[in-house]
Amino acid sequence: xxxxxxxxxxxxxxxxxRATLSCRASQSISSYLAWYQQKPGQAPRILFYDVSNRAPGxxxxxxxxxxxxxxxxxxxxxxxxxxxxxxxxxxxxxxxxLTFGGGTKVxxx
Amino acid sequence: xxxxxxSGAEVKKPGASVRVSCRASGYTFIAYYIHWVRQAPGRxxxxxxxxxxxxxxxxxxxxxxxxxxxxxDTSFSTAYLELTRLRSDDTAVYYCAKVxxxxxxxxxxxxxxxxxxxxxxxxx
Numbered sequence: 392x393x394x395x396x397x398x399x400x401x402x403x404x405x406x407x408x409r410a411t412l413s414c415r416a417s418q419s420i421s422s423y424l425a426w427y428q429q430k431p432g433q434a435p436r437i438l439f440y441d442v443s444n445r446a447p448g449x450x451x452x453x454x455x456x457x458x459x460x461x462x463x464x465x466x467x468x469x470x471x472x473x474x475x476x477x478x479x480x481x482x483x484x485x486x487x488x489l490t491f492g493g494g495t496k497v498x499x500x
Numbered sequence: 501x502x503x504x505x506x507s508g509a510e511v512k513k514p515g516a517s518v519r520v521s522c523r524a525s526g527y528t529f530i531a532y533y534i535h536w537v538r539q540a541p542g543r544x545x546x547x548x549x550x551x552x553x554x555x556x557x558x559x560x561x562x563x564x565x566x567x568x569x570x571x572x573d574t575s576f577s578t579a580y581l582e583l584t585r586l587r588s589d590d591t592a593v594y595y596c597a598k599v600x601x602x603x604x605x606x607x608x609x610x611x612x613x614x615x616x617x618x619x620x621x622x623x624x
Binding site for chain 1: 535537544545546547550559561595600607608609610611612614615616617
């Protein structure tokens with residue numbers, strides 16, 4: 392089973408600053424890596440289906456990069472609504488399994 | 501529009517069972533896998549398994565094998581999660597989620613729609 396490690400656990404930044412979130416896999420990911428945003432009291436919302444596929448309605452200030460075992464979600468200039476928890480996720484059809492990273496909380500400094 | 505609407509909050513005693521429903525609308529229910537994910541208070545997301553609505557085939561995370569059952573009723577476009585032998589550490593919000601891709605090979609595809617969540621509290 393592939394494990395995903397997200398860092399840092401918490402990121403304290405001010406609006407307008409750049410946020411860089413990391414997701415590292417325990418072995419190379421051959422399928423996809425997705426990213427979700429979750430705000431308090433809400434269900435997660437998908438940001439990216441894979442490295443190159445942005446979900447509808449996601450602003451261009453969000454971008455992703457990476458391959459193999461190291462992936463990055465970047466928010467170029469934080470807006471007030473971006474302060475939330477972000478999760479990476481991967482899935483495989485065989486063996487059938489799906490895992491989430493532990494999450495990175497982006498909080499207002 | 502595409503929606504997943506879950507049943508309401510539950511309070512259960514240790515050792516009891518709980519069933520959570522997830523009613524789909526706005527898309528062809530049988531065409532997309534449904535997954536269940538839970539989140540304990542203040543914790544991260546934990547995958548529980550999936551069901552293929554067209555066939556009823558299921559796949560459960562090893563941690564929940566023997567305690568979880570996922571079913572569906574295609575007549576009502578509804579998926580169900582049943583968890584038995586509840587313990588206090590099963591206290592969590594339980595989400596259903598629909599995969600993005602409709603192919604039969606997309607069992608573990610990313611989720612493009614989530615239910616609103618169902619809080620299950622296990623307490624004596």
